[in-house]
Every structure is written in C-alpha cells, then in structure tokens.
Amino acid sequence: MYNSKYQEMKKQTVTKTRSLTIETEKKLNAQILLEGQSSAYYLSMASWCDKEGYSTSAEFLYRHSEEERQHMLKIFGYINNAGGHALQPVIDNIPHQFKSLHEIFEQILEHEISVTYSINDIVDHCFSIRDFATFHFLQWFVTEQREEETLARRALELFDLIGEDGVGLWTIDQELGKLENFVQKPGPGGVTDGVV
Numbered sequence: 316m317y318n319s320k321y322q323e324m325k326k327q328t329v330t331k332t333r334s335l336t337i338e339t340e341k342k343l344n345a346q347i348l349l350e351g352q353s354s355a356y357y358l359s360m361a362s363w364c365d366k367e368g369y370s371t372s373a374e375f376l377y378r379h380s381e382e383e384r385q386h387m388l389k390i391f392g393y394i395n396n397a398g399g400h401a402l403q404p405v406i407d408n409i410p411h412q413f414k415s416l417h418e419i420f421e422q423i424l425e426h427e428i429s430v431t432y433s434i435n436d437i438v439d440h441c442f443s444i445r446d447f448a449t450f451h452f453l454q455w456f457v458t459e460q461r462e463e464e465t466l467a468r469r470a471l472e473l474f475d476l477i478g479e480d481g482v483g484l485w486t487i488d489q490e491l492g493k494l495e496n497f498v499q500k501p502g503p504g505g506v507t508d509g510v511v
C-alpha cells in the first residue's frame with residue numbers, strides 16, 4: 316500500500332524529462348512574479364525617497380530592489396535546470412506616489428509578510444508531494460524572509476523611538492542605512508537571529 320503510493324508520488328514528481336510537477340512549476344512561476352513585483356515596488360519607493368531627499372533610505376531601497384531581482388533570478392535558474400520553463404513576469408500597477416517615509420516602511424512590512432505566506436505555501440506543497448529537492452531549495456527563501464521581516468519591523472521601531480518632529484525624519488533616514496548591520500549582528504552567545 317505504502318509502496319504503491321510512494322511510487323505514484325515519485326512518478327508525479329520526477330520523470331525522465333523533468334524534476335518538477337507542472338503544479339510546482341506554476342507555483343514557482345507565481346513566486347517569480349511576486350519577487351519581480353517586490354523589485355519593482357522597492358525601485359519605485361527608492362525613487363520617491365531620492366526625490367524627497369531621503370538619500371540613505373533611497374540607497375537602502377535601490378539595494379533591496381536589486382536583491383529582489385536576484386531572488387527572482389534564483390528561481391528562474393531553478394525551474395529551468397529542473398526541466399521546466401521560467402516565465403518573464405508581467406509587472407504593472409506599481410504605485411509611484413507615497414504619503415510618507417513611514418508609510419513606505421509599513422507597506423514594506425505588509426508586502427514581506429505576504430511574500431512569507433507565499434513561500435510557506437510552496438514549501439508546504441513541496442513537502443506534501445515529497446519534492447524534497449524543491450523543499451530544500453526553498454529553505455534559503457524561508458531564512459531570507461525572516462531577515463526581511465525583521466528589517467522592516469526594526470525600521471518601523473525607529474519612527475517610534477526617534478519621532479518625526481524637528482530633525483527626527485533626517486535622523487531616521489540616517490539610521491535606516493545601518494539596519495542591515497543590525498539584523499546580521501550576532502545575538503547572545505554569538506547566535507544570530509536566524510539571519511545570514
């Protein structure tokens with residue numbers, strides 16, 4: 316019984332021509348779209364910050380936009396190497412106007428949480444069909460998402476700690492540039508908070 320079920324799953328997951336099910340390929344292509352949207356979203360935010368004079372935040376977001384593009388390309392490579400077809404995503408409806416620097420970091424946190432849910436869904440799917448290779452590939456994204464959630468939460472804390480009055484916004488902008496060092500700093504006993 317177990318053996319026939321296992322053989323059936325194996326047949327679905329890995330064949331002579333591909334190591335991905337069609338369903339997994341679709342889910343990974345949907346993730347490509349999401350990573351591409353993240354890249355475009357952060358690029359738009361970076362440009363707005365640049366225009367408004369928040370130069371440190373702009374640099375931070377330009378860098379993050381590029382990182383999201385690299386996340387997208389990682390999935391391109393994985394799908395194509397496994398015998399599938401990674402699809403160039405169509406990206407539109409990216410906002411160009413933002414109310415404030417604070418709103419930008421609130422939107423980043425909300426967006427990253429939605430990306431985490433999406434990654435978790437694919438991880439769950441891969442485990443359920445015993446596609447352990449893709450499950451393993453996605454662990455990098457699981458860790459990355461924790462880092463990005465932490466970054467966005469720390470950014471929002473700066474607004475509460477420093478306040479936006481007077482030189483507050485200028486100070487927040489400067490401090491935002493140091494956040495990446497913060498999340499990579501070893502915690503008690505030299506343990507990082509799961510961030511690499």
Ligand code: FEO
Binds near residue numbers: 350353383386427430
């Ligand atoms: Fe690559 Fe921030 O999701």
